[in-house]
Amino acid sequence: MSVFEGKVPLRIKLIHGFGAVAFGVKDSGFSFFLLIYYNQVLGMDAGLVSLALLIALLVDAVIDPLIGNLCDRTYTRWGRRLPWLYIAPIPLAFAWVVMWSPMGGEAPSFWGLLAIAVTVRVLLSACEVPSVSLVPELTSDYVERTTLFRFRFLSGWLGGLLMMVLAVTVFMPGAEGRLQADGYLPFGIFGALLMAVSVIGSAAGQHHLVAKLPETKPPPFSPATAFSEIIEAFSQRSFLIFAGGALAAYINQGLSLALANYVNLFVWEFDATEELMWAGVLGVSVLVMFVAVSPMHDRFGKPLSGVIGALGSLIFGLSPYGLLLLGFWPETGTPASTYLYLSFLLVGNAMAVIMMVSATSMTAEVIEEFEEKTDRRAEAAFYSGNWMVQKCATGAGIFLAGQIIRWSQLSTDAEPGSVPQSVINEIVILYGVTSLALALIAAAFISKFPISRAQHEARVIAMTAARAKE
DSSP states (O other): OOSBSSOOOHHHHHHHHHTTHHHHHHHHIIIIIIHHIIIIITOOOHHHHHHHHHHHHHHHHHHHHHHHHHHHHOOOTTTTTHHHHHHTHHHHHHHHHHHTSOGGGSOOOHHHHHHHHHHHHHHHHHHHHHHHHHHHHHBOOHHHHHHHHHHHHHHHHHHHHHHHHHIIIIISOSTTGGGSSTTHHHHHHHHHHHHHHHHHHHHHHHHHHHOSOOSSOOOOOOHHHHHHHHHHHHTOHHHHHHHHHHHHHHHHHHHHHHHHHHIIIIISOOOHHHHHHHHHHHHHHHHHHHHHHHHHHHHHOHHHHHHHHHHHHHHHHHHHHHHHHHTOSOOTTSHHHHHHHHHHHHHHHHHHHHHHHHHHHHHHHHHHHHHHHHSOOOHHHHHHHHHHHHHHHHHHHHHHHHHHHHHHTOOTTOOTTOSOHHHHHHHHHHHHHHHHHHHHHHHHHHTTOOOOHHHHHHHHHHHHHHHHHO
């Protein structure tokens, strides 16, 4: 049974969402800063950096379902999730600092970067999987689940944007700030503290709701049983359809964020003030999502809303690059170019996040479908699956970004305004073609998701009635 049968109190929505700040800090760090830091600051080859991050994500993706299975089997007087949320953030904070301050201030080896990236990813999974798994436990309501995910995405994005703003104003100010090593250690320390506070604080705020023994004691953990249950859960047709769409969408997001520093500096030639404006527009776009996504779900349902988001982000996200290549764009580096690009970004990113919220929220409906078939709940297993898809996809996106930079032959000591136009065109074309294909694939999969709101609500009513008869 869920904690709330009707409306979830606003206070709980805010507290639960606050736990996702750690995810936003991680996402901005990995997707936005890590590639340029290890490539342009420490001098590592972009292809090797992106390969290390991809391998780290793939290794972590294999571990994620095991974390989910262990989380579902945790049996304490504080419930299944809280022990994870109180313990994992501490080593995560230390690992995060190490990632932004390699020993001796020099580039680590490929294997050194891989080791710290895997460590950070696994510890973050031990925080995020239990946290997001609380959503179906808090409510079974179709709309309220969307609202909880709205708050999670809002908090995650605001956490990531806060780190971006602090990076360009405090830790790495000036046009060349991100190309210098000095600001990355304080950036890592502040991010580590923020991650720990968000996860532990959110858990403490929900403690009185979920700190109780699970209704049934699960059997002991065994690798064979764990993998059997994971395979059974992931064989759900509805989950596979979701996973296909989410995979393409998250690859696209990882690609876009990993290339953002490069295109902002070398294509659009933003200065420090314009980069702050860019971060501000991203924040406003998430607020647009926050207002728009629930009415869209009410009117169109989650799958169609996800398709609209995917196609809208495609049109508004790629139009500036197409117009630039065709010669219909104002001169880059001018106010006209900046303001026009930011206008497209506002709408395009809002639509992209609407797609993400819609897709992630659909996972909750798979849980009841699975329970109806197996008489077993597996929240963490499915959300670890979602997390696994996201990590594989983000890693693939960062890998593609690194390869695009490598194929374009952008030098490791490039300066804004001095990059040959042929290199700029190569980056834009490769990015545009890849993003177009991924957005269309995401829309095609999400449109096939088989669980409607009516089906979900009928299933919840039937399952509630069955429990009452027991």
